[in-house]
Amino acid sequence: MINIIYGTEKLDMTYKLLQSVSVEKQLRRDMNVVIKPNLVVAKPAYEGATTHPEIVEGIIRFLQDFGITKLVIAEGSWVGEKTDRSISCCGYDTLIKRYGIKFIDTKKxxxxxxxAHGLELGVCVTILESDFLINVPVLKGHCQTKITCCLKNLKGCIPDSEKRHYHNIGLHKPIAVLNxxxxxxxxxxxxxxxxxxxEEGGNPVAANRILIGSDPVLLDSYCARLLGYLPEEIEYIRCAKEYGVGNLYNSNTKIYELQKENRPKVSNQNQSRIVKELTQLIDERNACSACYATLIFALNKIGIKNFNKKTHKSIKIGQGFRNVKSAGIGIGxxxxxxxxxxxxCPPSAIDIINAVDRFK
Ligand code: SF4
Incomplete structure (x- = not known):
């Protein structure tokens, strides 16, 4: 089961999502809870690489309202970046002070x-000894592994020496084994x-959604489709499934959407050069941001030149096209x-890629 909430009020959305899956049933007040965000690099969350602090704040409030007192945020930035810089640039220093929470730099x-599975891997003790671990990844692209989400975010739970080791032996298997x-x-x-x-951001695409679930293979295989990839294309998802970490998304997976009726509309302000290029063929009329983002993800996967050669037509998207007959491709x-x-409503990027493939 995957729950999704749409909106722009990130703290409130997160709190509602946690309530929607009744997390309190799994908690005890004496638990030692660790939250693992993605602070890969010292860049604010609006650039598309790091976890929004408001989401982590929503989790902290939920846990503290329940009565949890032993609460830790643990993360280590990528090799070459100081975690301290990421903490302050991403607004986590304020968060830690405001809620009286401990931060553990997993590099130290x-x-x-x-x-496990023929590999010896070093893992940080804070994470291993937690009673309840909450992974808070960013759904985004990755230059080596195509996407990064739940499974790969755990790479922040190991020190730099281990990260180098992973790259030496090929990223996919150790990521799956770590899970x-x-x-x-x-x-x-x-x-x-x-x-x-x-993965280091700079081309953010507003989709305005947060997802929650307990099976990382299910979530990653669903999210891969949102970004335009079949799960089979992402080797670490395939390996994790093979090792019994979880199950792949299929058409019977239950998806519950919250605040669907309030989905934010597209805002084309502050688009990066790459995103502007991808949107040049889009004829948008009152589209939801989640729908529009998925179209950009699909165009990014197909390549704008390939798309242009094939269709030579604009792509229609948005509620303004309801009951309108038109040539070419329509999204949603x-x-x-x-x-x-x-x-x-919205489609996945995979659905869009398939529609483009059908175009004659
Ligand atoms: S199909 Fe229409 S209503 Fe549904 S997400 Fe897309 S734009 Fe919004």
């Missing part, structure tokens, strides 16, 4: 060696404005009157 934490050792109880995915092109249920339609 003690390591315990674990053996057999560390098993977060919950994943809260920041799908607010992830960058579909690079609002554009059913188009010659070719990617159905869904």
């Amino acid at each position: 934490d003690k390591i315990i060696k674990k053996n 057999t050792i560390l098993k977060p109880n919950l994943h809260v995915i920041d799908g607010i404005c992830g960058d579909p092109t690079f 249920d609002c554009t059913k009157g188009c010659e070719y339609n990617a159905a869904g």
Whole structure:
């Protein structure tokens, strides 16, 4: 089961999502709870690389309202970045002070060696010894692994020496194996404005959604489709499934959407050069941001030149196209009157890519 909430009030959305899955039933007041965001680099969340502090704040408020007192945020930035810089640039220093929370830099934490599936991997003790682990990744693109979300975010739970080791032995298997050792109880995915092109951000695309679930393979395979990839294209998802970490998304997976009726509309302000290029063929009329973001993800995957060669026509999207007959491709249920339609409300980028493939 995956729950999704749409909107712009990130703290409130997160709190509602946690209530929607009754997290309190899994908690005890004496638990030692660790929250693991993505602070890969010292860039504010609006650039599309790091977890919005308001989402983590929503989690903290929920836990403290329940009565949890032993609460830690743990993370280590990527090799070459100081975690301290990321903490202050991303607004976590304020958060830590305001709520009286401990922060553990996983670059400096003690390591315990674990053996699994023929690999020996060093993992930070703070994470291993937690009673309840909440993973808070950003849904975004990645230059080596195509996407990064729940499974890959756990790479921040190991020190720099281990990160280098992972790159030496190929990223996919160690990421999957790490997920057999560390098993977060919950994943809260920041799908607010992830960058579909690079893990370090700079090309944010506003989708204004947050997702929650407990199976990282299910969540990552669903999110891969949102970004335009079949789960089979992402090797670490395939490996994690093979190692029994979870199950792949399929058409029977239950998806519950909250605040669907209040989905924010598109705002084309402050688009990066790359995103502007991708949007040049779009004819948008009152589209929801989640729908529009998915179209940008699909165009990013297809490549704008390839798309242009194939269609030479604008792509219709938005509620302004309801009951309008039109040639070419329409995105989402609002554009059913188009010659070719990617159905869904919103569709996934995979649905859009398939509609483009059908175009003659
Ligand atoms: S298809 Fe749905 S998500 Fe897309 S613009 Fe229409 S109402 Fe919004």
